[in-house]
Amino acid sequence: MRTLIIHRLTYVYDAPVSLGAHRLCLKPRGLGFQKLLEHQLSISPEPSQQQELLAASGDEIQRLNFLGTTDRLSFEARSCVETRPAPALRSCFSGEEPTLPFPQNGLNPDVQGALGGWLPNGQHEPSVVDLAQDALMGCNQMALSFLRQLIELIQDRVKYTQRHLGPAWPAGRTLRERIGSCRDLSMLMVACCRCVGLPARFVSGYQLSDPAPERYELHAWTEIYLPEAGWRGFDPSAGGEVCDRYVVLASSATPELTAAVSGTFSGPRGTKSQMTWTIEAEIENKTPSPGSTLIQVNQREG
Incomplete structure (x- = not known):
C-alpha cells in the first residue's frame, strides 16, 4: 500500500x-x-x-x-x-514456535538493550509480573501463545481511552488505573514481555484505519523480537499483529525517544x-x- x-x-x-x-x-x-x-x-x-x-x-x-x-x-x-504485509509468523520458524524464556546468551547482542533491565530474579513491578504470569498459564511456554493471551488480558483488564497530554505511564500505574491510552497499553505490553525475557520496544507512528476514522492521531504499539522472525509489531489497543496499514516513525526502548x-x-x-x-x-x-x-x-x- x-x-x-x-x-x-x-x-x-x-x-x-x-x-x-x-x-x-x-x-x-x-x-x-x-x-x-x-x-x-x-x-x-x-x-x-x-x-x-x-x-x-x-x-x-x-x-x-x-x-x-x-x-x-x-x-x-x-x-x-x-x-507491505509481513510474512505469516508461523512460516518464519524452521520448527516449532520459540519457547520462553529465550536464553540470553542465544540472543543477538543488538537486541540485548531491548530487554530493558530484565533480570532473572524478576525485579519488576509486582502487578506486571502477575499479569505476565497469567498470560503464561496454559500457553505451554510458547511465545506466540503467550503474546496472544497477553493482548487478550490487557484488553480485558485495561479500558482503552484517548489521553492527549503527558508521557506514557509506567506499566504499574496503567494496571492500577485500569484505563490507558495507546502509549500506556504499549508500555504495559513492553514491560510484561520483558518480564519473561522477550525483547520489546515502544513504537510511534500512524495507523491508517479502514474505514478511516473521523480524526486520525499519532498511534503507539509494541515491537517484539522473535528468533527467526526478527522484530514484529503487535498492537494491544487494536488486539493483534500490525499490518500494512501501520507506518512506523520511530522505535526505542523508552517512549520519550520516539x-x-x-x-x-x-x-x-x-x-x-x-x-x-x-x-x-x-x-x-x-x-x-x-x-x-x-x-x-x-x-x-x-
Missing part, C-alpha cells in the same frame, strides 16, 4: 524566544516491510544547523539548532511510504507556547481509481 502523509506542527510563543536544540522523529522508517519513497521536511525559521542521525533502532532522526529569536516555529513533513518533536526554548519569564498540528493521509488504491482517500485531521497522540 502506498500512502502520502503530510504531518504539520506549529508552535506559537506569546513573546520572542530563543530556540534550543530540537530532536525530530518525523521521517518514517525506510527498511524492512516499509519503504520510504520520498521525504521532504520544511522548517520555519530555518535552522542554523541540521543533522541527520541514525538511532540505535535503525530509525533516522533529525537534530536541529537555531540562531536568533522567533515567536513561531513550524514543521511540515511530507512522506510517501510504501508498506516523540515527533522535542526541544527547548528560553524567553521572558512566564512565556507560554501553544502547539497545533494536523495530519493528512492520501492512500493510493491498488487499483487506480478516482477514489483515493484524502484525510485531514487534527492530530493528537492516543
